[in-house]
Amino acid sequence: MSDTFQNNNREAENLAKELKRKGIRDERVLAAIAKVPRHSFIDESLRELAYIDKPLPIEKGQTISQPYTVAYQTELLKLQPGEKVLEIGTGSGYQAAILCEMGAEVYSIERYHELHLTSKKALNKLGYYPKLFFGDGFEGLPEYAPFDKILVTAAPDEIPEKLLRQLRIGGWMVVPVGGRMGQKMTVIKRVSEEKFSESEYGDFIFVPMQKGTEE
Numbered sequence: 001m002s003d004t005f006q007n008n009n010r011e012a013e014n015l016a017k018e019l020k021r022k023g024i025r026d027e028r029v030l031a032a033i034a035k036v037p038r039h040s041f042i043d044e045s046l047r048e049l050a051y052i053d054k055p056l057p058i059e060k061g062q063t064i065s066q067p068y069t070v071a072y073q074t075e076l077l078k079l080q081p082g083e084k085v086l087e088i089g090t091g092s093g094y095q096a097a098i099l100c101e102m103g104a105e106v107y108s109i110e111r112y113h114e115l116h117l118t119s120k121k122a123l124n125k126l127g128y129y130p131k132l133f134f135g136d137g138f139e140g141l142p143e144y145a146p147f148d149k150i151l152v153t154a155a156p157d158e159i160p161e162k163l164l165r166q167l168r169i170g171g172w173m174v175v176p177v178g179g180r181m182g183q184k185m186t187v188i189k190r191v192s193e194e195k196f197s198e199s200e201y202g203d204f205i206f207v208p209m210q211k212g213t214e215e
């Protein structure tokens, strides 16, 4: 193993330790954070900021979420290995890598074609092969439903109804709901065919979930 790789690893390990201090408890989430090289998902010019607990800009005015937010959302998923997860907003691909690292079967949708392509490249280079789709996340992937868990990484104003229908009974969706001023992290569980239960967690700020696709 080269020195560079070990150094990168140490940076990711330190980031995991920081997130633990900030309250993340799920050891499997922390292990994934300690392993996935976040710098592989951002522009070379931002390399020095890769392991700081901050969101960073990516192409198309979007962001790679803050590591704490990635860990927080992933913790709420309570993933079991092999579970089928749908992510809305592939973005940089970092969150998808964390889900793959934890042994999930990952499906992820991105509405910008360019981000769809660059995230795929970054993920495959590291040996992660989630199923990536260019499309509108509001539609979900009905042909691949039901999903055990759905993770939305952009903020809709209201709970996306079509996605709820793509959850298995007993499965749940983690979604930051609210307008541009801030969102409530919300977990919606599908209790039965028609019944859903909702609980709210902390306040976050995500980029807005937008309808349609763009090149």
Ligand code: SAH
Residues within 6 Å of the ligand: 062, 063, 064, 065, 088, 089, 090, 091, 092, 093, 094, 095, 096, 109, 110, 111, 112, 115, 135, 136, 137, 138, 153, 154, 207, 208, 209, 210, 211, 212
């Ligand atoms: N999970 C990403 C976070 C990226 S920010 C990461 O780890 O980097 C949220 C992403 O959601 C952006 O890339 C944005 O383009 C995308 N997005 C917003 N609305 C969407 C929609 N309707 N369907 C799919 N992706 C969407």
